[in-house]
Amino acid sequence: MTEMTTIPTGDNLLLDEAKSDRKIGWLEEFLGPDNYRIVTGLFKTPASIIGFILIFIFILVAILAPIIAPPVGNDPMKIPRDGFSGEPQAPGSPWKKNVPEIPFWYEPLTGNKEWVHLLGTAQGQYDIFYGIVWGTRTAFRTGVIVVIATVLIGVILGSTAAYYGGWVDNLIMRITDIFMTLPYIMMALIFSSVLTPILGRSLLPPMIAMITFGWMGYARIIRSDILSIKERDFVLAAKASGVRSGRILFKHVLPNAIFPTLVLASLGIGDVVLGFAALSFLGIGTEIGYADWGQVLSFARNWITSLNRYWYIVVYPGLTLTLFVMGWNLVGDAMRDVLDPRMRGKS
Amino acid sequence: MTNQLLNVRGLETQFNTPEGIVHAVNGVSFSLDEGETLGVVGESGCGKSVTMLSCLKLVPMPPGKIVAGHAFFKGEDMLTMDNDEIRKVRGAQISMIFQDPMTSLNPVMSIGKQMAEPLMLHLGITKEQARNRSIELLEMVGIPQAADRLKDYPHQYSGGMRQRVMIAMALSCMPQILIADEPTTALDVTIQAQIVDLVKRLREELGMAIIWITHDLGVVASIANRVSVMYGGFIIEEAPVKDLYAEPLHPYTIGLLNSLPKINREERQRLYSINGMPPMLFKKPKVCPFAPRCEFVKDHCWQENPVLESYGRDGHRVACWVDVTSGRER
Numbered sequence: 073m074t075e076m077t078t079i080p081t082g083d084n085l086l087l088d089e090a091k092s093d094r095k096i097g098w099l100e101e102f103l104g105p106d107n108y109r110i111v112t113g114l115f116k117t118p119a120s121i122i123g124f125i126l127i128f129i130f131i132l133v134a135i136l137a138p139i140i141a142p143p144v145g146n147d148p149m150k151i152p153r154d155g156f157s158g159e160p161q162a163p164g165s166p167w168k169k170n171v172p173e174i175p176f177w178y179e180p181l182t183g184n185k186e187w188v189h190l191l192g193t194a195q196g197q198y199d200i201f202y203g204i205v206w207g208t209r210t211a212f213r214t215g216v217i218v219v220i221a222t223v224l225i226g227v228i229l230g231s232t233a234a235y236y237g238g239w240v241d242n243l244i245m246r247i248t249d250i251f252m253t254l255p256y257i258m259m260a261l262i263f264s265s266v267l268t269p270i271l272g273r274s275l276l277p278p279m280i281a282m283i284t285f286g287w288m289g290y291a292r293i294i295r296s297d298i299l300s301i302k303e304r305d306f307v308l309a310a311k312a313s314g315v316r317s318g319r320i321l322f323k324h325v326l327p328n329a330i331f332p333t334l335v336l337a338s339l340g341i342g343d344v345v346l347g348f349a350a351l352s353f354l355g356i357g358t359e360i361g362y363a364d365w366g367q368v369l370s371f372a373r374n375w376i377t378s379l380n381r382y383w384y385i386v387v388y389p390g391l392t393l394t395l396f397v398m399g400w401n402l403v404g405d406a407m408r409d410v411l412d413p414r415m416r417g418k419s
Numbered sequence: 420m421t422n423q424l425l426n427v428r429g430l431e432t433q434f435n436t437p438e439g440i441v442h443a444v445n446g447v448s449f450s451l452d453e454g455e456t457l458g459v460v461g462e463s464g465c466g467k468s469v470t471m472l473s474c475l476k477l478v479p480m481p482p483g484k485i486v487a488g489h490a491f492f493k494g495e496d497m498l499t500m501d502n503d504e505i506r507k508v509r510g511a512q513i514s515m516i517f518q519d520p521m522t523s524l525n526p527v528m529s530i531g532k533q534m535a536e537p538l539m540l541h542l543g544i545t546k547e548q549a550r551n552r553s554i555e556l557l558e559m560v561g562i563p564q565a566a567d568r569l570k571d572y573p574h575q576y577s578g579g580m581r582q583r584v585m586i587a588m589a590l591s592c593m594p595q596i597l598i599a600d601e602p603t604t605a606l607d608v609t610i611q612a613q614i615v616d617l618v619k620r621l622r623e624e625l626g627m628a629i630i631w632i633t634h635d636l637g638v639v640a641s642i643a644n645r646v647s648v649m650y651g652g653f654i655i656e657e658a659p660v661k662d663l664y665a666e667p668l669h670p671y672t673i674g675l676l677n678s679l680p681k682i683n684r685e686e687r688q689r690l691y692s693i694n695g696m697p698p699m700l701f702k703k704p705k706v707c708p709f710a711p712r713c714e715f716v717k718d719h720c721w722q723e724n725p726v727l728e729s730y731g732r733d734g735h736r737v738a739c740w741v742d743v744t745s746g747r748e749r
Contacts, residue, residue, distance in 0.1 A: 311477055312515040313540075314509035314540060315537070328525070
């Protein structure tokens with residue numbers, strides 16, 4: 073050995089301390105180490121991968137809706153009707169009136185030259201296939217908007233409560249408690265049926281109702297996370313270096329506290345769509361014939377006693393709804409596992 | 420004649436807890452001259468950190484409350500300043516470093532961004548300038564490849580390096596006072612020595628005054644000009660560093676010094692420790708707070724709380740009714 077070893081004196085001992093060999097990717101840089109671990113963890117369990125695949129398929133269907141089911145008439149969100157007869161028709165029965173254009177994939181895939189009702193028709197000859205395909209857009213639209221709005225309300229109220237503390241905190245959290253005691257679907261039902269005469273039949277009344285009664289969980293979780301982050305040393309250090317309190321909240325506290333809320337929010341999309349379908353099934357919301365899964369299901373109400381013959385009016389939309397919610401729940405379960413502190417370091 | 424930078428008078432801080440009011444600081448007065456290093460020692464919970472945090476109004480309020488006192492920084496009372504005024508002092512003229520470097524940096528912000536924050540805030544410089552200045556600062560505290568390491572996150576730094584980053588951040592706006600709140604407690608001994616050396620070097624280069632809070636009497640001996648010993652929310656002895664070690668006048672200081680392991684001590688001798696526990700400060704002490712644990716205790720100690728008065732050599736002040744050399748009341 074001819075190499076001279078440097079004697080560790082004072083400063084240089086530290087300089088030699090190993091810089092971690094791991095390369096930091098842009099994603100990790102963007103998300104920060106903790107959040108990066110959570111995101112990568114999400115793609116490691118089979119259940120969550122299935123969940124992501126399901127969600128991905130639904131996203132594709134929503135985007136490609138005009139190709140999968142070419143729109144008939146002016147409003148693509150209106151389910152096309154093949155006549156007005158009450159009795160549902162079985163899958164595969166030929167399409168007589170209002171026949172849509174035949175898309176390029178249709179013939180090679182089905183071997184048919186004429187449009188048939190792929191999944192049958194519901195009461196009033198609404199095409200179930202169209203209802204499901206275009207209803208995917210409704211599902212994402214309502215789910216995402218309601219979740220974003222509830223998260224915003226929750227984060228604003230929760231962080232105000234946590235940041236100011238004292239009577240502000242008390243007031244906001246007691247209001248939250250009161251809202252939490254109200255039964256969700258019940259209140260959403262009542263509130264949206266009050267709103268419907270004012271706003272007319274559209275997606276709005278149920279969405280507003282669901283936003284009004286859906287923000288409490290987010291407010292609670294962001295409040296508790298902020299309360300714990302607020303006590304951390306780096307917040308005191310930032311204060312000691314003269315940083316404004318608003319900046320401390322937005323740059324130091326919130327980015328460290330918001331991730332669990334975002335996870336909860338992504339889970340919420342499935343629940344919102346389910347709740348929305350429930351309201352829609354009960355006849356609240358959009359005008360009859362609007363492409364919406366709950367609406368399609370509600371066509372089955374009069375035929376429940378003879379579902380052995382008309383099974384398709386329940387099974388297809390029901391299955392779609394189930395798969396959609398399941399996709400989000402699988403992802404959510406994986407998120408919960410990854411966020412569980414006992415799982416840390418196992419990755 | 421040196422200029423007085425900081426002059427704290429009669430500072431009292433309390434905390435409202437569910438169990439009652441805790442009297443954490445009970446009338447502390449001290450001063451700090453330009454370029455001077457003041458060591459503050461004492462057990463955990465004796466009010467060292469709270470005193471310093473109170474001066475900058477950094478005590479969480481509520482539950483904390485500064486009940487009385489003044490903290491004059493260059494003649495201006497910081498305790499009467501409003502939020503905007505005190506923010507211009509914090510980080511720019513008086514900055515702090517904290518005990519645990521592992522938790523004092525924001526885990527989701529890169530080092531570069533965190534360092535730029537006070538620079539852009541206090542010096543009003545651009546992002547690019549702040550970046551260049553950050554690189555200089557990191558090099559100053561001895562972090563290699565500083566330019567590359569700015570984009571790293573705190574978890575990619577070791578404990579010693581994080582404390583260096585904290586020091587670099589604290590010094591970034593050329594403060595006149597650096598308050599170091601047990602900056603070496605969470606580090607192992609070799610790193611401790613490096614950090615102490617670093618601070619000494621920077622003190623010479625930059626000429627700032629330092630308040631060094633610690634449990635470690637050894638560190639204080641090597642860095643401080645003057646030492647204050649705190650107990651139960653009071654300063655109970657204050658002296659130039661050599662006098663304090665040569666001739667401690669308060670029984671508590673003597674106890675602390677005796678509790679240090681000595682290299683020339685006979686083998687198999689038990690390490691000395693002060694009996695009892697530091698007081699829970701639910702009531703403001705009316706008698707000497709150290710009396711229950713004191714080996715020299717006299718009747719008078721149970722009747723009245725002594726005030727800090729000059730004894731012995733120049734600049735040596737002590738709050739005790741007993742003359743420890745003779746063992747009699749003064």
